[in-house]
Amino acid sequence: MFLSFHIPLLLLACGIVFFTITVQPNEHRLARLVLSSTVLLAVVVYLDWHSGLVWHARPEQVHGVGWVWYFYIFEFVAFAEFGLMLFQISCMTDRLPQANKYERQLRGMDPDLLPHVDVWVATYNEQPSILEKTIIGATNLDWPKDKLDVYVLDDGRREWLREMCAEYGVNYITRPDNKGRKAGNHNHALTISDSPFIVSMDADFVPSPNFIYRTLGFF
Numbered sequence: 150m151f152l153s154f155h156i157p158l159l160l161l162a163c164g165i166v167f168f169t170i171t172v173q174p175n176e177h178r179l180a181r182l183v184l185s186s187t188v189l190l191a192v193v194v195y196l197d198w199h200s201g202l203v204w205h206a207r208p209e210q211v212h213g214v215g216w217v218w219y220f221y222i223f224e225f226v227a228f229a230e231f232g233l234m235l236f237q238i239s240c241m242t243d244r245l246p247q248a249n250k251y252e253r254q255l256r257g258m259d260p261d262l263l264p265h266v267d268v269w270v271a272t273y274n275e276q277p278s279i280l281e282k283t284i285i286g287a288t289n290l291d292w293p294k295d296k297l298d299v300y301v302l303d304d305g306r307r308e309w310l311r312e313m314c315a316e317y318g319v320n321y322i323t324r325p326d327n328k329g330r331k332a333g334n335h336n337h338a339l340t341i342s343d344s345p346f347i348v349s350m351d352a353d354f355v356p357s358p359n360f361i362y363r364t365l366g367f368f
Contacts, residue, residue: 155198162191178241185239192228199224244367251366252359260293266361267344268297271334272352273304273327279353280310284317286355290348291362300342302334 165187173180203221255263268287272280280301287299299319303310306323314321324337335349346365350356357363 155194158194159191162187162194176241181241182239185235189232189235192231196225196228247367248363251364252362255362255366260296263293263296264346264365265296265298265344266292266346266348266365267342268299268348268350269302269335269338269342270300270350270352271302271304271331271338272310273331275352277309277313281313282355283350283352284313284319287350288317288319289358290356290360291358297361298342298344300338302338304330304334 166184169180169183169187199221203217268290270280270283270287284299284301290297300322301310301314301319303321303323304327311321322338322341324334327333329336346368348356348361
């Protein structure tokens with residue numbers, strides 16, 4: 150069972166998380182650090198509780214000793230990887246200055262010198278109302294129109310989507326099977342798309358109009 154200090158610590162962690170996301174709901178370096186540290190505290194409390202169960206259990210309370218210890222070690226390895234992820238997401242790097250600089254540079258170039266970009270929208274079973282917003286967003290990307298092609302990669306082979314693509318003037322691509330799922334859908338598109346740069350979006354994403362100008366410079 151939980152010891153006297155486990156429950157208060159878990160309640161404290163929940164309180165810190167609730168307070169942080171209420172006071173600072175937006176991206177913030179300190180908020181990320183506080184949330185990551187709090188989640189790590191909750192993990193440590195859980196591991197301490199579980200360790201107490203395993204190490205102090207009487208022989209008659211443990212069924213399948215090998216499996217119990219295997220799962221115990223596996224948890225420590227899994228949480229070690231989880232701790233690494235928490236460390237990574239607690240570090241926030243501000244790329245706005247670089248994005249601003251690259252956007253100014255690209256907008257100052259001769260449009261004829263800008264590279265061609267293909268936009269992929271991979272889809273399988275999304276509804277028309279979702280896909281229409283994504284297609285409209287992709288076609289309204291701020292980039293020279295002769296340097297931009299939009300491809301809807303339909304693994305659902307839906308006639309209404311073909312008609313929607315024709316309505317908005319984008320390329321409709323399908324294939325005879327769904328081998329490889331989304332990765333296979335992308336691999337098939339590589340046989341058709343030949344641009345040096347590809348923007349791959351999920352079917353429920355709507356990009357900001359200046360997305361390409363603010364990201365292409367990083368490449």
